[in-house]
Amino acid sequence: xxxxxxxxxxxxxxxxxxxxxxxxxxxxxxxxxxxxxxxxxxxxxxxxxxxxxxxxxxxxxxxxxxxxxxxxxxxxxxxxxxxxxxxxxxxxxxxxxxxxxxxxxxxxxxxxxxxxxxxxxxxxxxxxxxxxxxxxxxxxxxxxxxxxxxxxxxxxxxxxxxxxxxxxxxxxxxxxxxxxxxxxxxxxxxxxxxxxxxxxxxxxxxxxxxxxxxxxxxxxxxxxxxxxxxxxxxxxxxxxxxxxxxxxxxxxxxxxxxxxxxxxxxxxxxxxxxxxxxxxxxxxxxxxxxxxxxxxxxxxxxxxxxxxxxxxxxxxxxxxxxxxxxxxxxxxxxxxxxxxxxxxxxxxxxxxxxxxxxxxxxxxxxxxxxxxxxxxxxxxxxxxxxxxxxxxxxxxxxxxxxxxxxx
Numbered sequence: 001x002x003x004x005x006x007x008x009x010x011x012x013x014x015x016x017x018x019x020x021x022x023x024x025x026x027x028x029x030x031x032x033x034x035x036x037x038x039x040x041x042x043x044x045x046x047x048x049x050x051x052x053x054x055x056x057x058x059x060x061x062x063x064x065x066x067x068x069x070x071x072x073x074x075x076x077x078x079x080x081x082x083x084x085x086x087x088x089x090x091x092x093x094x095x096x097x098x099x100x101x102x103x104x105x106x107x108x109x110x111x112x113x114x115x116x117x118x119x120x121x122x123x124x125x126x127x128x129x130x131x132x133x134x135x136x137x138x139x140x141x142x143x144x145x146x147x148x149x150x151x152x153x154x155x156x157x158x159x160x161x162x163x164x165x166x167x168x169x170x171x172x173x174x175x176x177x178x179x180x181x182x183x184x185x186x187x188x189x190x191x192x193x194x195x196x197x198x199x200x201x202x203x204x205x206x207x208x209x210x211x212x213x214x215x216x217x218x219x220x221x222x223x224x225x226x227x228x229x230x231x232x233x234x235x236x237x238x239x240x241x242x243x244x245x246x247x248x249x250x251x252x253x254x255x256x257x258x259x260x261x262x263x264x265x266x267x268x269x270x271x272x273x274x275x276x277x278x279x280x281x282x283x284x285x286x287x288x289x290x291x292x293x294x295x296x297x298x299x300x301x302x303x304x305x306x307x308x309x310x311x312x313x314x315x316x317x318x319x320x321x322x323x324x325x326x327x328x329x330x331x332x333x334x335x336x337x338x339x340x341x342x343x344x345x346x347x348x349x350x351x352x353x354x355x356x357x358x359x360x361x362x363x364x365x366x367x368x369x370x371x372x373x374x375x376x377x378x379x380x381x382x383x384x385x386x387x388x389x390x391x392x393x394x395x396x397x398x399x400x401x402x403x404x405x406x407x
Contacts, residue, residue, distance in 0.1 A: 002289075004315065004350060004389075007281045011291050011316045014298035015323035016250075018181040024169055027161050029222060030179035031326035036155045039173030041145035046101040049140045050112045051120070053092040053129055054078070057107040057136040069117075071130045078102075092129055101141055110140035148172055158328035180326030182224035186245035187214045188254045190265055191304065192233045209378055210255040210309050214302075217313045218253070221321040231265070233257075238265045246295035250324060253317050256304025258288045266301055270294065282349040286312040306378035307369075311352045311387055314405050332404045334386065336364040338396055343368050345390040345397075355402055357385040366400055 002010075019033040048054070053074070060070055072092045076085035080098040087093045087102045092111075095101070101108060113120055117130040148154060154172045155165055161177070169177070194208035195201055211228045218226045229245055231238040238257075245252045257266030258278060267290065270276045276292030276299070285308035290301030298320060302312040318331075336357060345351050354369040366388055370380040386402035 001280045001282050003282050007289060008316060008319060011300060011320050012323050014293065015320060017324050017326050019178055020181050021176055021178050023176055024174055027177050027179050028166055030182060031158050031160045032155055032177060033157060033180050033326055034178040035153045035157060036169055036174050036177055038148050038150055038152045038154050041150050042147040042171050043142045043144055045144050047142050048095045048097055048099050048101060048110045049142050050110055051097050052095060052110045052112040053116060054087050054095045054108055054110050055092045056089060056105060057109050059090055060134050060136065068134065069130050069132045071128055073128045074126055077125050094125055109136055112140065158326060160327055160329060182222055183250035183321055183324040184225050185218040185223040185251045186227045186229060186249040187211055188229045188231060188241055188245060188252065190231050190233060190238055190257045209306055213306065213310060214253060214255060214313055217318065218321060221318040222325045222327060223321055233265050235265055235269050239269045242294055246297040249297055251298050251320060252294060253300045253302060255302050255309045258290045258301045258303055270299065283352050284346055284349050286352060310381060311354060314387055334364050334402045334404060335399055336366040336402050338398060338400055339365050339367045341371060342396050345393040348392055351390040353388045353390065354381060354384045355386055355388050356383050366402055
């Protein structure tokens with residue numbers, strides 16, 4: 001029997017990431033394969049941090065806080081986006097937040113409009129302004145490159161281009177990035193009893209919940225495209241479906257058919273591939289697992305019971321997708337109290353429990369998805385926030401670490 005860590009290591013060993021160059025606008029959701037360097041400084045030029053009036057500090061009496069007031073003529077206006085105008089000795093220039101500071105004046109400062117006699121808001125350019133107070137040690141000027149200079153690393157390898165990263169890269173002039181390609185994933189479910197929803201159900205048939213379950217998990221994990229396929233319990237049908245999927249996708253995941261039953265077609269067909277391993281992992285639910293390669297594509301074989309498929313997908317399929325995608329960001333975890341009635345550990349293997357988290361108190365509280373941890377209880381998988389691992393033992397711990405499943 002493998003440990004969870006041993007099995008995860010075997011799965012991750014199959015990752016073969018690919019890189020590609022993309023325009024930044026097309027690269028959201030991808031992880032960087034090489035560092036992105038700033039082409040522009042941020043700020044790109046010295047600019048005003050506040051709406052107000054630019055003035056030479058030498059024109060104001062006093063050192064730290066002037067005695068004021070001072071009344072000076074207004075020499076011009078610098079809106080945001082406009083070119084700067086000169087600020088002559090003994091004058092002020094009205095300036096807006098983000099507007100460029102006149103160059104070549106070492107002692108220029110910005111006096112916030114609140115410290116003058118001018119009303120805030122859209123008003124005509126005054127002929128003169130009275131400055132009531134001034135702190136010459138606070139210039140209210142953002143210096144060019146004070147956030148990021150040209151050539152600096154804006155985002156390093158493994159950084160996922162999310163909304164704030166995208167803003168940082170755009171602001172620093174990045175046009176094209178080298179990223180990891182997002183994998184294509186095929187989900188194959190098996191079983192004559194499964195019917196794609198919402199097709200009609202007859203006799204002993206049941207809706208195929210595993211296909212949309214695993215497909216959505218793969219999408220949430222970052223797969224570029226996900227194909228849902230279904231094969232009957234016939235070996236020839238499954239072999240054909242598997243061969244086609246493996247040749248056209250980067251990862252193939254199956255649900256069901258991994259035990260030793262008479263109709264466990266996945267194990268029956270795939271075991272003839274010398275690279276495949278089938279066996280038990282020290283966890284419940286989700287003990288029966290399989291992993292290997294089919295037509296050069298990693299093949300991850302999960303159990304068919306929905307709860308077991310859910311936890312196994314997050315434990316093995318999601319890390320594999322992230323490894324293909326170059327996503328090195330750690331999966332988030334939360335330490336939580338266990339609620340009353342939380343399941344007891346298994347005496348020999350790790351019990352894996354889907355949980356809902358209650359954040360209303362001082363610390364999060366983990367509630368088990370069901371009072372009885374059964375691998376078939378798919379209707380209880382609503383509102384799940386994460387998965388708790390209970391190491392073998394006799395008593396339910398007061399705290400658990402919950403791996404969040406909201407990706």
